[in-house]
Amino acid sequence: MKRSRPVSIWITQILMLINFGLMTLGLTFAFLRALVLHPWNLLSVRADLTLLDQTQQQITIESTRDVIVDFRVVRTGRITGLVWFDTNENGRLDAGEQPLPDVRVVTGSGRDTLTDDKGYFIIGDLPPGEHILLLDEKTIPEQTRSITGSQTIKVAGGNETSTLFPVTTLPAQIKKFPR
Numbered sequence: 001m002k003r004s005r006p007v008s009i010w011i012t013q014i015l016m017l018i019n020f021g022l023m024t025l026g027l028t029f030a031f032l033r034a035l036v037l038h039p040w041n042l043l044s045v046r047a048d049l050t051l052l053d054q055t056q057q058q059i060t061i062e063s064t065r066d067v068i069v070d071f072r073v074v075r076t077g078r079i080t081g082l083v084w085f086d087t088n089e090n091g092r093l094d095a096g097e098q099p100l101p102d103v104r105v106v107t108g109s110g111r112d113t114l115t116d117d118k119g120y121f122i123i124g125d126l127p128p129g130e131h132i133l134l135l136d137e138k139t140i141p142e143q144t145r146s147i148t149g150s151q152t153i154k155v156a157g158g159n160e161t162s163t164l165f166p167v168t169t170l171p172a173q174i175k176k177f178p179r
Contacts, residue, residue: 050076050127075157078124079133081105083115083140086147086166093164100167104139108132114139128157135165143170 050073084099086092093099099119106112107123108131115121123133134150147166155161 050074050125074128076125076127077155077157077159077161078122078126079107079131079153079155079161079163080120080122081133081163081165083119083121083135083165083167085141085144086168089147089166089168091147091164091166093166100140102139103165103167104136105165106134106136112136126155128155130154133163135167140167144168145170 082093082099083103083105084093084097087097088094099115099117101115101117101119103115103119103121104112105115105121105123107126111123111126113121113123131153132150133153135146137145140146144167147168148164151163151165153161153163
């Protein structure tokens with residue numbers, strides 16, 4: 001009969017303890033999710049960390065030793081930007097041009113946010129790398145389009161990347177079907 005015992009797994013790069021409680025001896029899987037506990041001081045845990053690689057690793061539980069599993073952790077980044085009605089289509093926010101509130105900005109991975117009353121948005125906690133960003137056409141004014149379309153934005157850990165989404169009127173020869 002297999003015995004169970006408490007198993008502690010340390011994330012060695014940032015010294016955090018995850019206790020998975022009683023697990024059956026033998027082959028099992030360790031899952032690491034957003035839950036991260038720090039035994040000394042919760043305020044010292046950085047909120048801008050994410051797992052770089054896989055969140056599942058195969059391990060063997062033995063009653064004679066503790067198990068150490070190394071999950072690579074990296075700092076996240078964020079994308080900020082502005083969405084506005086670009087009346088002269090020059091790609092710059094000029095005097096008199098209006099920001100667009102409540103526009104949904106979406107990443108290729110499904111993360112999204114809405115612009116505030118000044119047309120600004122922030123999408124945080126993004127892993128380093130390239131992210132596709134676009135505007136949800138259902139949330140921009142009728143008979144308008146994003147001038148830039150979808151954008152590929154490079155995010156670096158610990159940094160903020162800014163972008164602009166000018167919106168303009170559709171040309172007369174292009175018609176949108178009713179929503």
